[in-house]
Amino acid sequence: MDVALETKSLVKQFGGLRAVDEVSIKVPKKKIVLIIGPNGSGKTTLVNVISGVYKADGGKVYFMGKDITNKPPHVIYRLGLVRTFQIPQPLRKLTVLENVLLGQAYHPGENFLKALIYLSWLKREEELVEKAFKILEFLKLDHLWDQESYKLSGGQLKLLELGRALMADAKMMILDEPIAGVNPTLAHEIFRKIQEIRDKFDVTFLIIEHRLDIALKYVDYVYAMARGRVIAEGPPEEVVNNPVVIEAYIGG
Numbered sequence: 001m002d003v004a005l006e007t008k009s010l011v012k013q014f015g016g017l018r019a020v021d022e023v024s025i026k027v028p029k030k031k032i033v034l035i036i037g038p039n040g041s042g043k044t045t046l047v048n049v050i051s052g053v054y055k056a057d058g059g060k061v062y063f064m065g066k067d068i069t070n071k072p073p074h075v076i077y078r079l080g081l082v083r084t085f086q087i088p089q090p091l092r093k094l095t096v097l098e099n100v101l102l103g104q105a106y107h108p109g110e111n112f113l114k115a116l117i118y119l120s121w122l123k124r125e126e127e128l129v130e131k132a133f134k135i136l137e138f139l140k141l142d143h144l145w146d147q148e149s150y151k152l153s154g155g156q157l158k159l160l161e162l163g164r165a166l167m168a169d170a171k172m173m174i175l176d177e178p179i180a181g182v183n184p185t186l187a188h189e190i191f192r193k194i195q196e197i198r199d200k201f202d203v204t205f206l207i208i209e210h211r212l213d214i215a216l217k218y219v220d221y222v223y224a225m226a227r228g229r230v231i232a233e234g235p236p237e238e239v240v241n242n243p244v245v246i247e248a249y250i251g252g
């Protein structure tokens with residue numbers, strides 16, 4: 001198995017609470033791996049440690065064979081491991097095209113003003129604008145290119161987040177609840193786009209999602225977490241029908 005991302009016995013503590021407790025996962029290249037688990041089971045904390053937002057209290061993270069444990073978020077981003085974030089308020093005043101262009105330059109962990117200065121320089125770069133337009137066409141957002149981003153629907157904003165990651169030439173994307181609050185039709189479309197991105201751009205995905213009715217049929221492999229630990233892994237149907245997993249959801 002060709003592995004894109006691997007964690008080994010990863011630990012993150014908040015005071016006495018082990019939010020992530022010896023978590024070891026493997027994400028094969030060009031696969032879509034889903035993490036499920038009840039509220040508070042440590043899913044977001046896990047991706048925060050992987051993406052460098054939090055420092056690990058133990059264990060290791062490897063990306064494309066390279067030890068990236070506790071590297072700063074922008075370094076991890078530039079290696080091609082891109083975690084999408086909600087587009088922050090000030091950036092929603094920028095147009096759809098400008099937001100895609102920022103994917104090239106800007107990581108949420110960095111200075112926003114610096115990114116804007118970079119953007120004014122980028123604007124002269126025809127090639128990058130062309131690339132951004134191609135991405136918008138692919139996402140079917142091109143007709144909205146000059147709209148301010150706050151005018152987009154919740155689902156369109158999620159697509160725009162994917163567009164920014166594509167602009168950054170992400171090798172792997174980590175998505176935390178990509179269809180939360182999105183209507184079912186657009187939610188299916190987002191997951192179809194995710195599969196298309198995997199197939200056309202060879203991107204690997206690690207996705208957290210609660211809406212299993214929609215997500216399950218699009219993913220290759222599933223990890224289930226509860227209380228900071230991995231309690232099951234395997235093909236989607238197998239994991240969701242595993243009594244241990246069902247018990248974790250019921251037991252809370």
Ligand SMILES: Nc1ncnc2c1ncn2[C@@H]1O[C@H](COP(=O)(O)OP(=O)(O)OP(=O)(O)O)[C@@H](O)[C@H]1O
Pocket residue numbers: 014017019037038039040041042043044045046
């Ligand atoms: N910054 C923090 N400081 C202290 N405790 C935290 C912090 N972030 C998360 N926690 C705690 O760590 C545990 C795991 O939280 P986390 O957000 O990772 O869960 P989750 O699986 O993403 O849940 P959800 O499905 O609700 O998003 C919870 O008990 C939470 O209260």
Ligand SMILES: [Mg+2]
Pocket residue numbers: 043044045
């Ligand atoms: Mg979460």
